[in-house]
Amino acid sequence: MAVDELDTRILRLMIEQPRTSVREYARVLGIARGTLQARIDRLERNGVITGTGPVLSPAALGHPVLAFVHIEVTQGHLDDVGDALAEVPEIVEAFSITGGGDLLTRVVARDNGHLEDVIQRLINLPGVVRTRTEMALRERVPHRMLPLVESVGRRTRTVR
Numbered sequence: 001m002a003v004d005e006l007d008t009r010i011l012r013l014m015i016e017q018p019r020t021s022v023r024e025y026a027r028v029l030g031i032a033r034g035t036l037q038a039r040i041d042r043l044e045r046n047g048v049i050t051g052t053g054p055v056l057s058p059a060a061l062g063h064p065v066l067a068f069v070h071i072e073v074t075q076g077h078l079d080d081v082g083d084a085l086a087e088v089p090e091i092v093e094a095f096s097i098t099g100g101g102d103l104l105t106r107v108v109a110r111d112n113g114h115l116e117d118v119i120q121r122l123i124n125l126p127g128v129v130r131t132r133t134e135m136a137l138r139e140r141v142p143h144r145m146l147p148l149v150e151s152v153g154r155r156t157r158t159v160r
Contacts, residue, residue: 008153077127
């Protein structure tokens with residue numbers, strides 16, 4: 001989906017001021033509320049906007065340990081293991097990958113002992129061959145989308 005300059009301005013505003021009303025966004029952007037709502041609806045329909053809930057901190061929820069666990073899976077069991085991973089609350093993301101392993105998970109834990117318990121649970125899942133864990137020491141670039149949105153918006157302007 002092409003994201004034009006107005007879409008970029010809308011997305012920037014939604015990222016920078018997520019708790020503002022649609023009416024206020026329209027006022028700030030100098031466009032009709034109906035135009036803004038139609039744009040937001042299109043961005044949602046096309047999968048550009050995928051959520052509107054709060055961003056939560058696992059550390060503030062008592063899970064300050066972050067690890068990335070690579071999981072090697074027996075051939076033919078990827079979907080089964082993926083379904084089983086969805087039942088583990090400490091797994092906050094899981095991706096099928098290429099390279100060293102079949103799945104990459106982002107795991108949070110209360111402490112190192114809790115992380116070991118979670119990893120043992122993963123190892124015991126049917127279809128899991130082995131795991132490899134890497135612990136995060138410090139977040140260097142927090143999850144962000146605004147630089148990408150602005151980059152896409154700049155490309156759209158230069159293509160015309």
